[in-house]
Amino acid sequence: MRPTILLTGRTGQLGSELHRLLPGLGEVIAPDRKEVDLREPEKIRQIMRNVKPQLLVNAAAYTAVDAAETDEANALAVNSEAPLLLAQEAKKLGAMLVHFSTDYVFDGSKKAPYVETDPPVPLNAYGRTKLAGEQAIRSSGADHLIFRTSWVYATQGRNFLLTILRLATEREELKVIDDQIGSPTSAVDLAEATTAILAGMIARAKDQLTLPSVDGIYHMTAADYTTWYEFAKAILEEAASTQQNLPWLTSATKGRPIIARRVLPISTRAFGSPTHRPAYSVLSNARLKEAFGITLPAWRTQLQKCFSPARFPANPPAAVSSR
Numbered sequence: 001m002r003p004t005i006l007l008t009g010r011t012g013q014l015g016s017e018l019h020r021l022l023p024g025l026g027e028v029i030a031p032d033r034k035e036v037d038l039r040e041p042e043k044i045r046q047i048m049r050n051v052k053p054q055l056l057v058n059a060a061a062y063t064a065v066d067a068a069e070t071d072e073a074n075a076l077a078v079n080s081e082a083p084l085l086l087a088q089e090a091k092k093l094g095a096m097l098v099h100f101s102t103d104y105v106f107d108g109s110k111k112a113p114y115v116e117t118d119p120p121v122p123l124n125a126y127g128r129t130k131l132a133g134e135q136a137i138r139s140s141g142a143d144h145l146i147f148r149t150s151w152v153y154a155t156q157g158r159n160f161l162l163t164i165l166r167l168a169t170e171r172e173e174l175k176v177i178d179d180q181i182g183s184p185t186s187a188v189d190l191a192e193a194t195t196a197i198l199a200g201m202i203a204r205a206k207d208q209l210t211l212p213s214v215d216g217i218y219h220m221t222a223a224d225y226t227t228w229y230e231f232a233k234a235i236l237e238e239a240a241s242t243q244q245n246l247p248w249l250t251s252a253t254k255g256r257p258i259i260a261r262r263v264l265p266i267s268t269r270a271f272g273s274p275t276h277r278p279a280y281s282v283l284s285n286a287r288l289k290e291a292f293g294i295t296l297p298a299w300r301t302q303l304q305k306c307f308s309p310a311r312f313p314a315n316p317p318a319a320v321s322s323r
């Protein structure tokens with residue numbers, strides 16, 4: 001089976017990695033926001049009916065956590081209403097929907113890794129809209145996989161890795177939150193794991209993809225956890241020790257030297273963000289391992305890969321056909 005795959009969010013951190021990998025599994029159609037704005041239901045119906053995908057991978061989302069506080073209607077449209085419509089259309093076609101959600105569906109009051117059956121209690125608007133999206137997909141009756149992930153970063157886009165590198169060229173001292181615990185997860189590893197799972201399902205399928213179990217939520221994050229403060233220190237250590245000329249790093253620092261000499265821990269309260277975030281949002285990945293035999297690498301290993309030249313070969317493989 002070589003399915004037709006509709007991918008949304010191809011310009012995002014995760015979406016661009018999936019756009020690189022999914023052509024290995026099937027014919028990929030990947031409209032961007034200009035082609036299909038997910039706030040326009042008719043556009044969604046049209047693309048689903050034109051493409052008739054067997055597999056739908058929704059990597060698009062409204063991910064601006066602070067902005068969502070004052071723009072919840074738009075966040076809801078992208079994070080919940082669009083996924084519902086995608087799921088309903090997928091059900092009509094007998095297609096499977098793969099969707100991504102967040103650790104921010106939890107309030108962080110637990111002191112051990114969250115499992116999929118723990119009750120979600122989001123603390124902020126982003127988390128509420130993402131939870132609404134999960135619930136909408138589950139209620140649609142479409143075959144689905146929902147991968148909850150956390151603290152996503154990549155060598156492009158808007159994320160903590162690039163912010164720390166930029167700030168490190170501007171300030172000698174960085175203050176970074178040390179009382180939020182979570183699992184930084186690289187879009188590369190997330191996309192690789194997702195693709196491996198889908199490859200296994202496609203290999204087993206005759207003419208339709210089938211799910212490993214009826215409940216489609218799985219946690220998919222780095223295998224261990226840390227704080228933003230430790231993550232920031234690790235980023236600067238990796239940047240200081242890389243001997244390579246990495247184009248993404250030059251772009252992140254605009255070619256300027258890193259002048260940061262100290263990273264100081266600061267509490268969430270002292271940092272003063274207007275948006276509530278969970279103090280502890282570590283997700284147990286045991287169910288993912290049990291169902292698919294997959295464990296993502298430790299967070300530091302994932303980070304090191306970003307600084308590895310192997311990730312940016314001098315002769316990249318020939319482009320695979322997709323649009």
Ligand SMILES: NC(=O)c1ccc[n+]([C@@H]2O[C@H](COP(=O)([O-])OP(=O)(O)OC[C@H]3O[C@@H](n4cnc5c(N)ncnc54)[C@H](OP(=O)(O)O)[C@@H]3O)[C@@H](O)[C@H]2O)c1
Nearest residue numbers: 009011012013014033037038060061063100102149151152
């Ligand atoms: N980032 C994190 O820290 C994090 C943490 C936990 C879970 N997640 C989840 O992981 C998944 C991937 O996140 P990510 O970090 O890769 O996101 P991202 O980099 O912010 O990318 C979001 C993608 O969605 C697209 N998009 C946004 N609004 C749209 C609209 N109205 N119509 C069409 N496309 C639209 C964006 O298009 P444009 O480029 O045109 O804006 C972009 O391609 C999401 O489900 C997210 O909720 C992310």
